[in-house]
Amino acid sequence: MTPPPRVISGYRSALLGLVLLLAAGAVFVFFRFNPVQHPFFPTCVFYRMTGLYCPGCGAQRALHALLHGELLVAVHFNPLFVLALPFLAFAAGRYLWREVTGATPAPIVIRPFWIVLLAVVVVAFGILRNLPFAPFTYLAPP
Amino acid sequence: MYKIIGANQVEYGPVNADQLRQWIAEGRVNAQTMIQAEGDPNWKPLSAFPEFASSVPPAPPPGAPPSFAPAGITPTVPATVPNYLVQAILCTLCCCLPFGIVAIVYAAQVNGKLQAGDYAGAQAASKNAKLWCWLAFGIGLVSNGIILVIEFAAGMMQGLQPH
Numbered sequence: 027m028t029p030p031p032r033v034i035s036g037y038r039s040a041l042l043g044l045v046l047l048l049a050a051g052a053v054f055v056f057f058r059f060n061p062v063q064h065p066f067f068p069t070c071v072f073y074r075m076t077g078l079y080c081p082g083c084g085a086q087r088a089l090h091a092l093l094h095g096e097l098l099v100a101v102h103f104n105p106l107f108v109l110a111l112p113f114l115a116f117a118a119g120r121y122l123w124r125e126v127t128g129a130t131p132a133p134i135v136i137r138p139f140w141i142v143l144l145a146v147v148v149v150a151f152g153i154l155r156n157l158p159f160a161p162f163t164y165l166a167p168p
Numbered sequence: 169m170y171k172i173i174g175a176n177q178v179e180y181g182p183v184n185a186d187q188l189r190q191w192i193a194e195g196r197v198n199a200q201t202m203i204q205a206e207g208d209p210n211w212k213p214l215s216a217f218p219e220f221a222s223s224v225p226p227a228p229p230p231g232a233p234p235s236f237a238p239a240g241i242t243p244t245v246p247a248t249v250p251n252y253l254v255q256a257i258l259c260t261l262c263c264c265l266p267f268g269i270v271a272i273v274y275a276a277q278v279n280g281k282l283q284a285g286d287y288a289g290a291q292a293a294s295k296n297a298k299l300w301c302w303l304a305f306g307i308g309l310v311s312n313g314i315i316l317v318i319e320f321a322a323g324m325m326q327g328l329q330p331h
Contacts, residue, residue, distance in 0.1 A: 029191060030172060030175065030180045030196045031174055031175050032196050066316075068316055071311040081260060081261065082260065085261050110257060110261065114254065114257065117254045128194050128196070129194070135248075135282070136279060138279045141272060145276065148272070
């Protein structure tokens, strides 16, 4: 006997559809267009105001490079972003799995120490990549 | 044994209580789903069956305050307190530096307080994490929008100037 279908609220399925559509659109745009050459990619607000790189600077260019299989180029643009991507992809996969199958996977509990460490790493990365001498210049977008 | 009316308005069953609990867990049956118990000619919503009242809500974590909602009403106590860590990381990397970091710190607080059994504190931190994520997202969106408009206007002006 086939089980009854899931009771899905219209709001949740609409949100899921919107998220999928936005993600597909973003992947297409970042694959097709190079942020260096096209003006419609927003430049970091923090960088524009201060002239300093924020922890996210270079992420758009890194994503473009990654979608073209250029891992080393991507790392040069923003190593933190490249490092974070597998985790973000994992989280996205869990979200999709939960929404589509209705399963409620056991929550992953991260000890607070690791989250604080993450905050420290992000801030440190943001400071170090602005230092104007080697090896820290490798952390800044070329 | 129970019969149910699925979300597609088709009758399912009869199934036993364990099967029904599994369907509840899988989100196929909720508090409003109409159920007919064997031997009872009346259809009633699941919320009218006290034996399933504990199956509908996700169980609150240990240390959670008891839910005062009467049985049958969809409870408001979630299984875990969301810490919005993923959203915080996304906001941080999408160029809203200070706000994203604040959200990450609140995310750490959520987990820390949950670990300590401070459920109410975790919920407060969770609210803050959510607030700072939205702040980061909103301010990032608005400031980027303003800059795009300014850039566009500047580009137009330059285009108008004689070379």
